[in-house]
Amino acid sequence: MDAYEAITTTRAIRRYRDEPIPEADLNRILFAATRAPSGSNRQPFRFLVLRHGPAALEARQVLAGCFAALWGAKRAGDGYDTGSGTDPTSPKARMAATMQHFVDHIADASAIVLACTRARHGGVLHDGASVYPACQNLLLAARALGYGGVMTNWHQSEAARLAEICGIPDDVTIAAVIPLGRPVGHHGPVRRRPLPDLVYEDRWEASAPWAVDPPGTRFTGGPPAP
Ligand SMILES: Cc1cc2nc3c(=O)[nH]c(=O)nc-3n(C[C@H](O)[C@H](O)[C@H](O)COP(=O)(O)O)c2cc1C
Incomplete structure (x- = not known):
């Protein structure tokens, strides 16, 4: 797959097959992520991969709880079940079903990557700019190898708990949570x-x-x- 095709067809993938990601593929995905640029090449990004270790199992449960809570609030607040959302074939209802399935199964994703950064207090924009290109590299590499994922930020209410479980130091921020797996659906033109x-x-x-x-x-x- 050429780079241009990957860029224009990498969709947010929220449904995954129940298949592990071989370590050789995880290696290539994370290698690509870490090739991203950062300010002065400081490389403040760190990636904590949750698979099936003891901390990962605990963190997965915490993520399941806060993702469900966040989506539940958004579902109600954005009126996903009113108006056209009452028609199960409408785009709104289909989106709601996808999101519900996503949060109901987030704990089972083949791998979940915590994309972290050592913030330098240069401001949200500056600090983010040195970790999010790496997140997109990760998603593009995953797509090129036949996987999919989605960048999320629904972990924030439990960031301290996740840090405690995974031993993440105080000066490190979890910038995004990226579940990965073999897609049930398809990538395609965004x-x-x-x-x-x-x-x-x-x-x-x-x-x-x-x-x-x-x-x-x-x-x-x-x-x-x-
Ligand atoms: C900064 C950022 C934060 C996001 N946060 C979430 C999130 O918390 N939950 C989620 O399901 N998707 C999240 N997304 C995914 C977007 O909803 C998705 O990329 C967008 O709707 C476009 O969809 P597409 O990539 O399939 O075209 C986030 C994406 C970005 C770039």
Whole structure:
């Protein structure tokens, strides 16, 4: 798979087959993650992989609890079960079903990667900018090897508990939790807003004549309407 295809087809994968990820593949995925750039090449990112060790089993249960709580609140708050969500075939209801399945099974994901960073207090934007490229490298490498995953941040209410279980030091932040596995569904072209909505030239919101989507591109404006 070439890099361009991987970039344009790496979807958030939230359903995984019940298959372990061989260590050789984990090695390649994490090697790719750690090739990411960071400010001054400081490499503040660290990846703690949860498989089936004692700490991992405990951390998986904690993640199951906080993911369910976060999704439950979002489901109610964003009205996933009202309006078009009452029709089980609607995009909103299908999204809700996918998310429910995701949080119900997060503890069983083949591997869960805690993407961590030693924050330098350079500000959220600066610190994040030295760990999230590595997260995307990880997802792209996983996709190239036939796996899938999703970046999440629903662990935050239990970050201290996870740190305690896994021995994560005080100056380290869990920037993202990334479950990985063989996808049940498929990767495929990701949908975004039309290119002219996202790319300007010369002045803010001034269109760039060359910024056009390839033929056949499908779009989305964001999450399903409430
Ligand atoms: C910073 C960031 C945080 C995210 N947090 C979550 C999350 O907590 N839970 C989740 O299910 N997905 C999360 N996602 C995944 C996005 O929802 C997903 O990438 C987006 O909807 C686009 O979907 P697609 O990649 O399949 O096109 C996050 C993605 C990013 C980049």
